[in-house]
Amino acid sequence: MPRVAVYNIQGQQVGEIDLDDYVFGGEVNEAVLHQAVVMQLASRRRxxxxxxxxxxxxxxxxxxxxxxxxxxxxxxxxxxxxxxxxxxxxxxxxxxYGFKLPKKVRRLALRSALASKVREGNIIVLDDLKLERPRTKDMVAVLKALNAGDKALVVTAAREANVELSVRNLPGVDCLIPAGLNVYDLLAHEKLIVTKEAVSRIEEFLAPVEKQPIAGEA
Known part of the structure; x- marks a missing residue:
């Protein structure tokens, strides 16, 4: 089971977290990753x-x-x-030009992309990510404190308007929620910055079918 450090937005380590081995610790299937990227790019063709x-x-x-x-x-x-x-x-x-891959293949590709980030040490888990105001300078300071470079994908558990607006002017940085996570964006960005709550959402979404909650149950 992969274990990674948890940081705050000042870049200080505040703990550790165990990632789900099924979601973040599997083998990287390059063939499936290629199929998923081709599918996404084909869907974008006009x-x-x-x-x-x-x-x-x-x-x-x-x-x-x-x-x-x-x-x-x-x-x-x-x-x-x-x-x-x-x-x-x-x-x-x-x-x-668009086409679809089977659901199991798409999920496998997503798990492979996440596993590649863990294997390469390019995942950064935050305890939380909230900004008081939408300001690009503040987001740049966070990225610098985390040594995230200039190509990073930020994933928050829910939409954070201040974060999205602060990221918008940074050409190599994008912001998503777990429901919008995709293989192309994971591979196109060097670093994956994800909050602890977003990690839980991702693990719940990509868990084996028998472990997923039934609709209507709490």
């Missing part, structure tokens, strides 16, 4: 490329010249794909 087929181009209703006797190649329309300004055959059309 898919708006469009070309006009013969049914969509205008003009070309009249045969440009007679079939024989001109010495030129046979032509039935000035909108042929062989002509400038003509139609496009098998060109791109608007489409959705």
């Amino acid at each position: 898919g708006t490329a469009s070309t006009r087929t013969w049914a969509e181009v205008s003009g070309g209703g009249r045969k440009p010249w007679r079939q024989k006797g001109t010495g030129r190649a046979r032509a039935g329309s000035i909108r042929s794909p062989l002509w400038r300004g003509g139609a496009v055959i098998f060109g791109p059309q608007p489409r959705d």
